[in-house]
Amino acid sequence: MAEKSGWIWISVGLLCGLIAASTIAAYYYGEYTKYQDLYKDTLQDLEALTMQVSILIDYGNGSREWHNNTRVPIGVSLLNATRMVAEVNYTVYPELGAFVNAINNVGGDLGRYWLWCYWSLPIPVTVLPPASPWAIGPSASDAYILHHGDILSWIYE
Amino acid sequence: MKLNLGLSTRNLSFVAVMTALCLTSNYAMIGLYNVKFMDLFVFVSGYSLGSLTGVLVGCFTWLVYGTLNPYGFSLPILVATSLGETVYGLAGGLSNKFGLRVPDLSSVGKRELWICNAKIALLGFLLTFFYDLFTNVISAITVGLPIPIVLINGIPFAILHEGANVAFFFFGGATTINVIRRIPIKIGERNG
Numbered sequence: 355m356a357e358k359s360g361w362i363w364i365s366v367g368l369l370c371g372l373i374a375a376s377t378i379a380a381y382y383y384g385e386y387t388k389y390q391d392l393y394k395d396t397l398q399d400l401e402a403l404t405m406q407v408s409i410l411i412d413y414g415n416g417s418r419e420w421h422n423n424t425r426v427p428i429g430v431s432l433l434n435a436t437r438m439v440a441e442v443n444y445t446v447y448p449e450l451g452a453f454v455n456a457i458n459n460v461g462g463d464l465g466r467y468w469l470w471c472y473w474s475l476p477i478p479v480t481v482l483p484p485a486s487p488w489a490i491g492p493s494a495s496d497a498y499i500l501h502h503g504d505i506l507s508w509i510y511e
Numbered sequence: 512m513k514l515n516l517g518l519s520t521r522n523l524s525f526v527a528v529m530t531a532l533c534l535t536s537n538y539a540m541i542g543l544y545n546v547k548f549m550d551l552f553v554f555v556s557g558y559s560l561g562s563l564t565g566v567l568v569g570c571f572t573w574l575v576y577g578t579l580n581p582y583g584f585s586l587p588i589l590v591a592t593s594l595g596e597t598v599y600g601l602a603g604g605l606s607n608k609f610g611l612r613v614p615d616l617s618s619v620g621k622r623e624l625w626i627c628n629a630k631i632a633l634l635g636f637l638l639t640f641f642y643d644l645f646t647n648v649i650s651a652i653t654v655g656l657p658i659p660i661v662l663i664n665g666i667p668f669a670i671l672h673e674g675a676n677v678a679f680f681f682f683g684g685a686t687t688i689n690v691i692r693r694i695p696i697k698i699g700e701r702n703g
Contacts, residue, residue: 359610363630370636374673377640377666384663 404428405502409439413460414510432470432506433496451494457508466510470495473505518567522560526567529556533572541581545672549576550599550639551679551687554631557603558613559691565600572596591649595642602638613688628681635680636673643669 404425411419421439433452436442443456454468455461461468471488488507491498500506518526533549540547549572557565573596577589611630618624643665651661 363633366633366637367629370633370640373637373640377670380663381666381670384666 400425405500407435407500407502407504407506409436410505410507411436411440411457412507412509413458414466419458426500430500431496432491432498432500433494435500436495436508446496452496454495454508457510460510469509469511470498471507471509473507518563522564525556525560526564526571529553529564529568530571530575533568534575537572537576545668546675548679548683549596550635550642550676551683553596553599554603554635554638554680555684555687555691557600557605558607558611558688559603562601562604562608565603566597567600569593569596569598569600585653587653588646588650591646595645598642599638602634606634613685615692616686616689624685627685631684632677632681635676635684639673639676640669643672 404427406423406425409421409424411421413419419440424435424439426435426438433442433444433454436454436457440458442454443459443461444452444454446452454470457468470491472491473487474489475487488509491506529552533552536548536552553565553569553572556568570593573589573593577592578584611627611634613627613631614621614623644662647661647665647669648658650665651658654661
């Protein structure tokens with residue numbers, strides 16, 4: 355009889371544990387869905403004020419650094435967007451615009467310069483690609499205003 | 512017509528004293544949401560002097576505390592909490608009837624007392640869970656919110672309530688029952 359009573363109390367204990375575990379699981383599931391919804395709402399708000407661009411930094415020595423889907427404010431220039439993802443040393447020349455001397459402390463070698471390029475092919479690629487899909491940027495980097503979905507690169511060559 | 516619930520003067524006095532104890536402790540702890548000694552006292556009342564006594568202590572306590580409450584008054588919630596609270600008293604009486612033995616204080620430090628404390632704490636947890644579930648469902652219906660939403664949002668409060676009651680029932684259950692045993696109620700009855 356005592357043995358039976360012991361099992362009953364063990365069962366009651368397990369039932370309490372089950373209730374506690376289920377309650378905590380339900381609570382964390384509720385918190386998870388709540389914060390997921392909040393995240394989605396924030397992202398929607400953010401999308402009204404920002405856009406996504408991808409920036410490649412090619413150090414010219416085989417080392418490449420992609421900053422994919424980087425969220426930047428609407429209306430930002432390439433120079434300022436690059437400064438958000440890397441340390442940029444540059445000089446502003448009146449009437450010509452900004453000239454980038456170094457990115458992440460790479461630069462200043464004789465005969466080598468930082469050039470910025472943009473992705474010249476449609477995405478997905480539907481045409482025969484040329485030798486390089488990158489086209490040289492048409493203006494100084496501080497004068498180029500980014501658009502949503504831009505794919506840009508800094509190439510040290 | 513005579514209504515006889517089988518309650519002696521001794522039991523009624525005990526109901527009055529325990530109700531007063533529940534009320535004073537409730538008002539003293541009013542700033543601590545869902546942390547109250549009341550549930551333990553109602554359970555102990557039921558255990559010590561029977562289910563009906565416990566039921567009455569729980570019901571009377573809520574009739575006063577639910578009416579004179581700085582957080583407001585709601586009749587459906589008052590009914591729910593009054594009914595819910597009686598379950599502690601009912602369970603206290605039934606647990607005594609069905610063999611939950613609480614050893615006297617001579618067993619302090621012995622395994623027997625710890626096991627008894629654990630049993631009372633388990634009962635406290637289960638009773639609090641059902642109380643919270645019941646009152647939350649009634650609250651949801653009263654304010655017209657979906658029941659799952661109210662239950663999920665009530666989980667932190669329920670965990671606090673259940674955790675506090677497990678601690679109170681574990682450390683205070685057997686002790687309070689033993690304290691009540693030492694009150695010379697029987698002598699008073701003999702004299703009366």
